[in-house]
Amino acid sequence: MKLNLKIWRQKDAKSNGQMVDYPISGIEGDMSFLEMMDVLNEELITKGEDPVVFDHDCREGICGSCSLQINGEPHGPDRLITTCQLHMRKFNDGDTIVIEPFRAKAFPVIKDLMVDRSSFDRIQQAGGYISVNTSGNTVDANAIPIDKHDADEAMDSATCIGCGACVAACKNASAMLFTSAKVSQYALLPQGQVEATDRVLNMVRQMDLEGFGNCTNTGACEVECPKGISLENIARMNREYFSASLKG
Amino acid sequence: MGILDSKIPSGPLADKWTNHKNHIDLVNPANKRNIDIIVVGTGLAGGSAAATLAELGYNVKTFCYQDSPRRAHSIAAQGGINAAKNYQGDGDSNYRLFYDTVKGGDYRSREANVYRLAEVSGNIIDQCVAQGVPFAREYGGLLDNRSFGGVLVSRTFYAKGQTGQQLLLGAYSAMNRQINRGKILPFNRHEMMDLVKVDGKARGIIARNLVTGEIERHSAHAVVLATGGYGNVFFLSTNAMGSNVMAAWRAHRRGAFFSNPCFTQIHPTCIPVSGDHQSKLTLMSESLRNDGRIWVPKRIEDAQAIREGKLKPTQLKEEDRDYYLERRYPAFGNLVPRDVASRAAKERCDAGFGVNKTGEAVYLDFASAIMRYGKEKALTSGLKNPDDKTLRELGEKVVEAKYGNLFQMYEKIVDENPYKTPMMIYPAVHYTMGGLWVDYNLQTTIPGCYAAGEANFSDHGANRLGASALMQGLADGYFVLPYTIGDYLSNDIRTGKIATDSPEFDAAEQEVRDRIAKLMGGSGTHSVDHYHKKLGKIMWNKCGMSRNAKDLQEAIDEISNLRADFWANVRIPGSAEGMNQELEKAGRVADFLELGELFAKDALTRNESCGGHFREEYQTPEGEALRDDENFKFVSAWEYKGEPKDAVLHKEDLVYDNIELKTRSYK
Structure with missing residues (x-):
């Protein structure tokens, strides 16, 4: 199929960017979206032009590297998948596809479609862990039984891949879904209880410091999340935050 | 022994590691504060090593090419992690895990290393649970297990189909705790370009900042390479696009011997190549072979008709199908080890029985499992004389609960419904058993340069068993390297900062x-x-x-x-x-x-x-x-001498004191 791509090009963080048109042909339905981008880049390299820079790595939907705002939606039109799992059969011959980086103040553009998501790492560093030494001299793994439902729910929260689609989907560029997924995972497990108060206060403080917006419950994050992280996580974090504030 | 000293401790197998730990030199906490360590790669091995070293008090710098340590390719491991916990009471023990691993590796790994791996495996699970890793549990609240190929017990712990992700995020959280304390300084989007040796010892690296292009100098008293495998030498593999051999190869060029490079694991159940545009291959978990039956048509003209789209696999009668693994290996059937299953698929496709356009695919069929589960479900639900359609619907639900995410992934990529028509699969490069040669302390042939995880050669011999890669990465990083490295660093307490000028x-x-x-x-x-x-x-x-x-x-x-x-x-x-x-x-x-x-x-x-x-x-x-075994019971260790053709072979003879060498048979 033939497509008309409109792609955001930006030389570096300091330069201004702009949309550039790239007509492309010979695209097959079996190609993934990123393989379509590979075809484009190969053409650009052959012509002596700079290829389009974008983040990608595992190409199987788990590392969270790939991003891309495709026709206004993070990871494109399909649900519960990342851009690398999106296939070109979702598009039609002659389509125009608009490709932009994830937009947020806390995700500055590095080049073209690549953004800096280190703000996510700093939120995790502020408290996204259990302070247990890695000596291995802990209690036996089966010493504390955990209700299967709690364990399964913790697992659901823990499947967040840190891609940033929630932020890109949110009109406020809020990182509540991302932050709450980690807070929830630990809140649901007995091992996470000891530091619960400090954790939620520190992580939320860091989230605010990074310049993410507030949550106004539009639910766009849940819709666009490739891993289906639920809004319940945000509700749980709000409860944790409230009770921590009273204690703190 | 020659030039290679594996430094295997003396004494009985089961006591070696404990004795060794009791006798290696320690560095006191005040001195650790004056010692710097560089860790390259932040997957399971590198992330866990960095966290533990920082916790012990060393100053750690980590390097990864990704934008965050959380994205290392360990994250893509699906099935699980082995540990000899014997929670199922099915007779598992450290010895059995050790034995299965050595046998699975076709007797080309080191006994002492593998036994240590089995010995620390249980602790890994304790550690991960304490860190909040949400492993799958039973209704009683205790941990659940599943079984994997090549073994007769249930020792695999798992977190849905995302075990690697959860373990990596556990190591990442341990790293984050140390980053927050200022004990780890992370350098993300950085690539190691070379290893720097001073007086014959590894004393630092040259790295490139991938954002600015700047070339940077970083010094340390020791350098740990935990940079994964080299499967991408095949271009198409299940590795991440960025996975590469650069750090290990740079160390090789500086004097680290490279072992068994030809030992590569080709995983039997991957989604076949669809065309020239393909950039990477996707694995379908080994667990699918528990219920899927692998076959190709018996008659070559049927295979041809299928390839041309004139015949559908579901139209082929039972007697016209060749379940070749069940035919060749009646004892293990579809659950033979990975190397055996892969070769058998290739043999059929080379003979002209392949079933997709390219002729390089075989079927993985769930139809009989769906009907079997359907009947079971009908019985337990008290349904009388259900028709085939009902049985199929019931069975599909059971299969969906077991493998739903994999079936969905398959459907997204191939655009076919694997509940209705058999999956097509073909072997693909997945893991590399070879890597940098290391001694028992995980030190390479360069003093002060260590290798951990897939980057070293040590534990899997010529074939790795399923769910053992995660075990080895975390064993090396949490429990082995942080202690053995102290033995080396104890001589560096008076060295002071290493100059970069x-x-x-x-x-x-x-x-x-x-x-x-x-x-x-x-x-x-x-x-x-x-x-x-x-x-x-x-x-x-x-x-x-x-x-x-x-x-x-x-x-x-x-x-x-x-x-x-x-x-x-x-x-x-x-x-x-x-x-x-x-x-x-x-x-x-x-x-x-x-x-x-x-x-x-x-x-x-x-x-x-x-x-x-x-x-x-x-x-x-x-x-x-x-x-x-007479002529090749050794680890090859290649010394760099300029061009690869000039590389010099050194041999480490493998000694088996505790296991009798046998021919593997799965018939």
């Missing part, structure tokens, strides 16, 4: 700059991917699932020519200042072009078949691997 750093940086300039100065005829794809084709066709002397010799010549062509004619647009993804790829492919040749040379030297290494000249009349 020494002639050694000057020279290493200059070499890196020269190399980048040379890459940028190619005549510009072909892109990096052009060369990478060509290399991949040579590797797959001549160094893949089966090899012979003629092909291997051709591969050596072709790779050598391709390398010369690459350096003369590669095209890298843009400049080396700032972000340049083509330049990054070029550096990695340049090293693959050297490793690939050594790989072929290693395979040509090993005149036997064992595990993942199958030489057509050495097989039984039934087509099974023919090992030669």
Whole structure:
């Protein structure tokens, strides 16, 4: 199929960017979206032009590297998948596809479609862990039984891949879904209880410091999340935050 | 013993590790604060090592090419992690895990290392649970287990189909705790370009900041390489796009011996290649072989009709199908080890029985499992005389609960519904057992340079068992390396900070700059991917699932020519200042072009078949691997001498005091 791509090009963080048109042909339905981008880049390299820079790595939907705002939606039109799992059969011959980086103040553009998501790492560093030494001299793994439902729910929260689609989907560029997924995972497990108060206060403080917006419950994050992280996580974090504030 | 001293402690097998720990030198906490360690790679091995070393008090710098340590490719491991906990009471023990691993590796791994791995495996699970890793649980609240290929017990712990992700995020959280305390300084989007040696010891690295293009000097008292495997030498593999051999290869060029490069795992159940545009391959978990039956048509004309789209697999009668694994290996059937299953698929497809357009695919069929589960479900739900349609619907629900996410992934990629028509699968490169040679302390042949996880060669011999990679990565990182490295560093407590303005750093940086300039100065005829794809084709066709002397010799010549062509004619647009993804790829492919040749040379030297290494000249009349313990019971360790063809082979003889060497049989 033939497509008309409109792609955001930006030389570096300091330069201004702009949309550039790239007509492309010979695209097959079996190609993934990123393989379509590979075809484009190969053409650009052959012509002596700079290829389009974008983040990608595992190409199987788990590392969270790939991003891309495709026709206004993070990871494109399909649900519960990342851009690398999106296939070109979702598009039609002659389509125009608009490709932009994830937009947020806390995700500055590095080049073209690549953004800096280190703000996510700093939120995790502020408290996204259990302070247990890695000596291995802990209690036996089966010493504390955990209700299967709690364990399964913790697992659901823990499947967040840190891609940033929630932020890109949110009109406020809020990182509540991302932050709450980690807070929830630990809140649901007995091992996470000891530091619960400090954790939620520190992580939320860091989230605010990074310049993410507030949550106004539009639910766009849940819709666009490739891993289906639920809004319940945000509700749980709000409860944790409230009770921590009273204690703190 | 020769030049290679594996430093295996004396004493009975089960006491070696404890005795060793009791006698290695320690560094006191005040002195640890004056010692710097560089960890390259932040996957399971690197992330866990960095966290533990920082916790012990060392100053740690971590390096990864990704934008965050959380994205290392350990994250993609699906099935699980083995541990000899014996929670199921099915007779498991450290010895059994040790035995299964040595046997699974076709008797080409080191006894002492593997026993230690089994010994610390239980602690890994304790540690991860304490860190909040949400493993799957039973209704009673205790941990659940599943079983994997090649073993007779249930010892695999798992977190849905995302075990690697959860374990990696556990290690990442342990790292984050130390980053927050200022004990780990992370350098993300950085690539190690060279290892710096001072007075024969590893004392630092030269790294490139991938965002700014700056070349940086970093010094340390020891350097840990936890940079994963080299499967991407095949271009197409289940590895991440960025996975590469550069750090390990740079260390090799500086004197670290490279072991068993030809031991590569080709995983039997991957989604087949669909066309030339393909950039990577996707694994379908080994767990599917519990319920899926593998087959091709019995008659070659049926296979042809299927390939041409004139016949559907569901139209083929039971008696017209060849369940070749069940036919050849009645005892293990569809659950033979990975190397055996992969070769059998290739054999059928080479004989003309492949079932997709390219002729390189076999069926993985869930129809009988769906009906079996359907009947079971009907019985337990008290349904009387249900028709086939109802049984099928009930069965599909059960299969969905077990493998739903994998079926969904398959459907997204292939655009076919695997509940209704059999999956198509084909083997793909997945893991590399070979890697940097290390002694019992995980030290390479360069003093002060250590290798952990997939980057070293030590534990899996010629074939790795399922769910053992995660175990080894975390064992090395949490429980082995942080202690054995102290023995070396105890001599460095008075050394003081390592200067980066020494002639050694000057020279290493200059070499890196020269190399980048040379890459940028190619005549510009072909892109990096052009060369990478060509290399991949040579590797797959001549160094893949089966090899012979003629092909291997051709591969050596072709790779050598391709390398010369690459350096003369590669095209890298843009400049080396700032972000340049083509330049990054070029550096990695340049090293693959050297490793690939050594790989072929290693395979040509090993005149036997064992595990993942199958030489057509050495097989039984039934087509099974023919090992030669008399002449090849050794680890190959290659010393760099310039061109790969000049590499010098050293041998570490493998001694089996506790296990009797046998021919693996799965019949």
